Amino acid sequence: MPSPNTPDNCARRFLVSGRVQGVFYRASTRREARRLGLSGYAKNLPDGRVEVLAAGPCAAVGELEVWLWQGPPAAQVNEVLAEDFAGEVAAGFRTE
Numbered sequence: 867m868p869s870p871n872t873p874d875n876c877a878r879r880f881l882v883s884g885r886v887q888g889v890f891y892r893a894s895t896r897r898e899a900r901r902l903g904l905s906g907y908a909k910n911l912p913d914g915r916v917e918v919l920a921a922g923p924c925a926a927v928g929e930l931e932v933w934l935w936q937g938p939p940a941a942q943v944n945e946v947l948a949e950d951f952a953g954e955v956a957a958g959f960r961t962e
């Protein structure tokens with residue numbers, strides 16, 4: 867996917883902290899992102915956070931950002947840091 871930042875498309879990188887590893891957070895994020903038609907990834911970080919990169923229609927990226935605050939039932943999200951992402955994002959949404 868070429869650079870996703872156009873008037874209708876955007877990309878954002880999120881760092882999610884709390885109880886977000888070992889509770890199906892990445893798999894649930896992948897399912898939600900695919901439902902919204904987004905590309906990117908969700909991966910565990912060594913410090914216990916989950917990094918999420920999401921690219922696609924800005925409204926859908928915004929919906930995912932709202933969802934990240936809740937996550938799956940077993941998760942307990944304390945913080946979601948967000949920043950715009952200007953690089954290229956591969957098509958499809960995966961977990962790492």
